[in-house]
Amino acid sequence: MSETKYQAGDAVKVRAAFPPGHVRTPHFIRGCDGVVTQYVGSHPNPEELAYGRDGMPKKPLYRVKFNQADVWPNYEGPAKDTMVIDIYEHWLEKNQ
Amino acid sequence: MSHDDHDHSHGHDHSHDEPHPYQPDIEDAPFTERMVMAQAVAELIVEKGIVSTDEMRAQIEFMDTREPALGAKLVARTWLDPEFKARVLTDVKAASAELGIDIGDIPIQAIENTEDVHNVVVCTLCSCYPRMLIGLPPDWYKSRAYRSRTIKEPRKVLEDFGTTIPDNVEVRVHDSTADLRYVVLPARPAGTDDWNEERLTDLVTRDSMIGVSLAKSPETA
Structure with a gap:
């Protein structure tokens, strides 16, 4: 899979899904809105690797930036503070 | 003062004929x-x-053999050579190889502290860490407190490490959840303009490459 669905600057939402198994999308970020900052290559799917399978097909991985205040409504720091999380493509949806 | 003078109110009520308790052995x-x-x-x-x-x-x-000194060498070189820094920011593996450092196959990305952004790294899910470049993580990096607090109150965690980031600087937390590892390039301290690479290397600490502190200042080096 060489085609990537998202590019830097794209507004995305993390899927608010809670499937069982080994998932590397942190719970706290599911359902949150962010912006893709970078595509960082395609990698074997950890949700498959964790169970001894080959992780194919590889999954595109992105760095996604979120505003702290959007993730934590009671965040006490400046509005400009952010977090950047690595998220696989199948955990992202296009926003708007 | 003599042993008998001190205040026994802290529960120090054993007989003075008994030995103090031993520190437990690992096997205990x-x-x-x-x-x-x-x-x-x-x-x-x-x-x-x-x-x-x-x-x-x-x-x-x-x-x-993997230790913070390897990363420190890389950082000090970026302070002296802007072209090398540009190469570090695009390809840590290739840039490290120039210094004779083999970081292996797990990709590491460098993130640069600037006047506008202070970066700090955490792995909220486990303990992902750029081991091949800076060695094994400290125990606190793997603690639940560091992992849960850094992502939601980073400035308080930084304060715990004695690091105050002004409000006009963005604090950016990097959650290392997947296939990449992150190393922070701390800013070069002021007052080091005529320093050579060896002296600069001594200013780069493990904590400054995680992002919980800044590089040492010349006064404290």
Whole structure:
């Protein structure tokens, strides 16, 4: 899979899904809105690797930036503070 | 003062004929199920001939050669050579190789502190860390407190490390959840303009490459 669905600057939402198994999308970020900052290559799917399978097909991985205040409504720091999380493509949806 | 002068109100009520309690030996801590499992897996790997004990020891010895000094050398060079810094920011593996450092196959990305952004790294899910460049993570990096607090109150965590970031600087937390590892390039301290690479290297600490502190200032070096 060489085609990537998202590019830097794209507004995305993390899927608010809670499937069982080994998932590397942190719970706290599911359902949150962010912006893709970078595509960082395609990698074997950890949700498959964790169970001894080959992780194919590889999954595109992105760095996604979120505003702290959007993730934590009671965040006490400046509005400009952010977090950047690595998220696989199948955990992202296009926003708007 | 003599031993008998001190205040015994802190529960120091044992007879003075008895010895003080000993610090427990490692073996006195409870052996958890996971420790048993790790030991069993290690023994099975050897028994089935997948990896020999010599290979296992060689790998442990190799990892022991990984230490913050390697990353510090890389950072100091970026302070002296803007073109090298540009190469570090695009390809840490290739840039490290220029210094004779092999970081292996797990990709590491460098993130640069600037006047506008202070970066700090955490792995909220486990303990992902750029081991091949700066060695094994400190225990606190793996603690639940660091992992849960850094992502939601980073400025308070930084304060705990004695690091105050002004409100006009963005604090950016990097959660290392997947296939990449992150190393922070701290900013070059003021007052080091005529310093050579060796002296600059001494200013780069492990904590400054995690992002919980800044590089040492010349006064404290």
